[in-house]
Amino acid sequence: SAVISQKPSRDICQRGTSLTIQCQVDSQVTMMFWYRQQPGQSLTLIATANQGSEATYESGFVIDKFPISRPNLTFSTLTVSNMSPEDSSIYLCSVEDPRTGLNTEAFFGQGTRLTVV
Amino acid sequence: AQTVTQSQPEMSVQEAETVTLSCTYDTSESDYYLFWYKQPPSRQMILVIRQEAYKQQNATENRFSVNFQKAAKSFSLKISDSQLGDAAMYFCAYRGRTGANSKLTFGKGITLSVRP
Numbered sequence: 119s120a121v122i123s124q125k126p127s128r129d130i131c132q133r134g135t136s137l138t139i140q141c142q143v144d145s146q147v148t149m150m151f152w153y154r155q156q157p158g159q160s161l162t163l164i165a166t167a168n169q170g171s172e173a174t175y176e177s178g179f180v181i182d183k184f185p186i187s188r189p190n191l192t193f194s195t196l197t198v199s200n201m202s203p204e205d206s207s208i209y210l211c212s213v214e215d216p217r218t219g220l221n222t223e224a225f226f227g228q229g230t231r232l233t234v235v
Numbered sequence: 236a237q238t239v240t241q242s243q244p245e246m247s248v249q250e251a252e253t254v255t256l257s258c259t260y261d262t263s264e265s266d267y268y269l270f271w272y273k274q275p276p277s278r279q280m281i282l283v284i285r286q287e288a289y290k291q292q293n294a295t296e297n298r299f300s301v302n303f304q305k306a307a308k309s310f311s312l313k314i315s316d317s318q319l320g321d322a323a324m325y326f327c328a329y330r331g332r333t334g335a336n337s338k339l340t341f342g343k344g345i346t347l348s349v350r351p
Contacts, residue, residue, distance in 0.1 A: 160326060160341045208278060223270075224339060226280035 120145050124211050124227030131201055131234050138197045139230045141211030146191035152184070155208040155229070164209075167194045201234045208232070237262040239329050241342035248317045249350050255302075256312040256345050258327030268330040269303070269310045274344070275323040283325070286310065314347075322349045 121144040131137050141150065149168060153161040164184055165173040173186040187195045198205050211227040238261045248254035260269070271283040286294045286303050293301050298315045314321055327342040 160343045161339075163338060166338075210278075210280065212280075223282045223285070224272075224280075229278040231278070 119223075120147060120213050120225040122211055122213060122225055122227035124230055126230055127228060128231040129233070131232065133202050133234055135201055136197055136199045137201065137232060138195050139209055139211070141194045141196070141227055143192045143213050147213040148191070149214050150188060150194045151212040151214070151224075152186065152194075152196045153210040153212060155210060157207070161210065164196070198232065201232075203234045206232055206234045237264070237267075237329050237331060237340050239327050239340050239342035241327055241345050243345050244343070245346045245348070247348045247350060248314070248321075250317055250319060252317055253313060253315045254317055254347065256314070256325050256327075256347065258310045258312070258342055260308050260310065260327070260329050262308070262329065262331060264331045264333070266332050269301075270328040270330070270339070271299070271301070271310075271312045272326045272328060272341075273321075273323045274326065275320075280326075284312065317349050319349050319351060322347060 123142045125140045129137055151166055152164040154164055155161050163176050164179045165175045165186055167173045167186045167188040169188045169191050183199055185197045208229045208231050210229045212224050214222050214224050240259045243257055246254060267288045269286045273281045273283050284294050284296045284299050284301055286301055288305060293303050300313045302311045324344045324346050326344045329340045331337055
């Protein structure tokens with residue numbers, strides 16, 4: 119299993135500013151993922167962050183808006199840039215260990231509830 | 236691309252009763268994995284149960300069991316002896332075996348309330 123600490127747990131931000139969300143894992147993991155969960159909606163994958171390479175973004179998400187860092191095997195950050203009210207969501211960090219196979223369990227942080235005003 | 240559909244946005248169950256949450260999916264793959272995740276108000280997503288498509292036997296974890304109908308592409312979750320702590324949002328998720336399909340795809344979720 120993996121324990122994930124995600125910070126901040128919530129924030130209220132002014133439009134036009136940026137917020138960086140941190141994700142710390144208690145063990146080394148190859149793959150880290152960032153999801154967005156809009157109010158009352160499902161989880162949408164933003165990007166996959168692998169250590170030592172550029173993050174891979176899903177359709178509809180771009181690096182300029184959501185830059186990601188992955189400096190080592192236990193840590194990643196997601197920045198929400200130039201925020202607008204439409205960015206108000208819960209952002210979740212997740213990790214998986216592909217060595218355990220494709221039925222591997224995904225572990226999640228407790229999420230960051232972002233409100234943009 | 237695969238899709239996961241949870242058509243019921245909300246359900247309610249009496250404490251100690253049984254409730255079934257529905258999920259259907261669409262895929263062209265023959266081998267894949269299915270999951271049910273629980274998200275309580277604390278927002279911490281927790282794995283409830285998983286099923287491998289090549290296994291005919293339905294997965295069971297204590298009070299939680301699934302009814303996996305591969306031909307119908309149906310994957311429902313049954314919660315027996317419901318408890319107040321079961322109140323949460325439940326997400327059905329799919330993972331294929333190859334390439335982009337190996338990423339988790341989530342349904343829209345269903346909010347389960349438990350009446351005391």
